[in-house]
Amino acid sequence: MSQDKPNKENEIIDNVETTEETVDHSHKEDSGEKKSKLKKYIGGKRGKTIVSMLIVAIIGMGAGIYIGIDMGRILPATHKSYNKSQVLATVGDVKITGADFAKRMEPYFYYQGLKKLSNEEIESQEASTINYMTNLEALYKAGKEAKITVTDAEVESNYSKTMSSIESSFNLTEDAYLSKFNLTKDYMKESLKKEMIATTYLQENSKVSEKEAKNYYNNNKKDFFQIRASHILISNYDENGKELSDDKKKENKEVAEKLLKRALNGEDFDDLALEYSNDSYNASKGGDLGYFSKGQMDENFEEAAFSLKTNEIYPKVVETNYGYHIIKNTGEKYSDFDDVKESLIETLSNDKQSTLLEDALEKYDVKVNM
Structure with a gap:
């Protein structure tokens, strides 16, 4: 009943998209003992929260284990070009073009190293990536409208941590990474700022008190x-x-x-x-x-x-x-309330995050043209 563990860059971008935790753009072991394999994995029914997905997001890659990138190689085993002027999605008045999309996809291809990706794997990553980009833009707009702000110092700190992870994962220096993927420090910092504002917006509006959880428990005892x-x-x-x-x-x-x-x-x-x-x-x-x-x-x-x-x-x-x-x-x-309180608070918080995302996607009229 288990699935293969996803590699890090998939985990970071891909998870922002699926089923109960998030919204499609169509708008509409027990630690002490080994459980029987008959029992499904229930490590939090909804998996990662939208907040956790955004908070660890890095420009097009994941802070994972270095997987043997062939130094000096111009292109990875798998590569795909995108029409830079084509509008792939819109979020309100913001257009996401092929050039924007390539900035996310090209590091992903490079990170895969010598692995030859199938068409299905590429299409899956493309869908996850465009979902992530549109989700992020919608939540950023909602955060800005709610007057969420972050300081330059906070952005700078996040940038430093991000580049440290990139250097470790890609075995490239900061300058080499930016040059290879035609990125700039300003672009990276602006992207991280959007993630921070979107994350803060979700966190501040998805808090669940113990009283709320207890009321839900009492009203949904079954x-x-x-x-x-x-x-x-x-x-x-x-x-x-x-x-x-x-x-x-x-x-x-x-x-x-x-x-x-x-x-x-x-x-x-x-x-x-x-x-x-x-x-x-x-x-x-x-x-x-x-x-x-x-x-x-x-x-x-x-x-x-x-x-x-x-x-x-x-x-x-x-x-x-x-x-x-x-x-x-x-x-x-x-189940006693005290036994389920923490997981219930997390689940209800995830529900609030999903609703916030749904509302943002609808409010800013997200359209994907891929």
């Missing part, structure tokens, strides 16, 4: 309902992680159905899990998966588990991408 479940897994993968054949899966389903019948007939569920479950970590605990909320588990598993009363076993074998499950509901409760 969102904090949890159940506890145990399962017996007959896996459809071998010990090397290779998916089994259809014939073997059919045999596994028959095994699961026999185990389900034994559980329904009163045999001890914990003992069956310990002896037969392929989820070895949780099998040692009688198949116990602990408490979880809706949205944390495989959809089929979750639908079955939440339909049960406490101590009830689901009457059918449930299939997921992992294999076949026999499921037992072993408890239910509501």
Whole structure:
């Protein structure tokens, strides 16, 4: 259920674009113990906040690990030219041209070094980059209208930190970096100033008090309902992680159905899990998966588990991408406010940021022509 970890420059620009955290321009382990792989990663449902994406943004690159750029090479393995006069997007009266876009994309291509990028990878980065640029311009306009200001000293400090990261990541001096990508100190500082104003605008308008969070908790108690479940897994993968054949899966389903019948007939569920479950970590605990909320588990598993009363076993074998499950509901409760307070405040703050971005994109009539 995991995805490959994105490299840094993608993380910085690309994340400003997706799903719940941000807005498309169409306007409209448990630290103490290893959780079962059945459980989805829930490290903050919305991931990074828009603020954190802007605050670490650097002109066209990320402060990541140097990845072996071939010194002295004129062009990277992948390169693409852009029509400098073409208007790729508008944000109110501001036009984003191919020349502006190239200033973001060319360092990205260079940073990829000798890697040959596919068309899909290039298109994905282009979409992320134009999203970032238009989001930033809209939020900057909103920040200026709200009279958000930053001092020259703050900009200078940010610039110094940014160039230090660039020198480390690109293995280029400040002057060499600016020269290679046809940039100037004034351009860099102006871009960083926009990011700082946009970030401050979001931060100042997305604060959530404990009282707000408590009110949300009390008015949406059902969102904090949890159940506890145990399962017996007959896996459809071998010990090397290779998916089994259809014939073997059919045999596994028959095994699961026999185990389900034994559980329904009163045999001890914990003992069956310990002896037969392929989820070895949780099998040692009688198949116990602990408490979880809706949205944390495989959809089929979750639908079955939440339909049960406490101590009830689901009457059918449930299939997921992992294999076949026999499921037992072993408890239910509501999360305590103190246990969810921090993550709830973060989520509500992210909601406010998303609304601020939505409003800015609509107010300044963002249009993308790519």
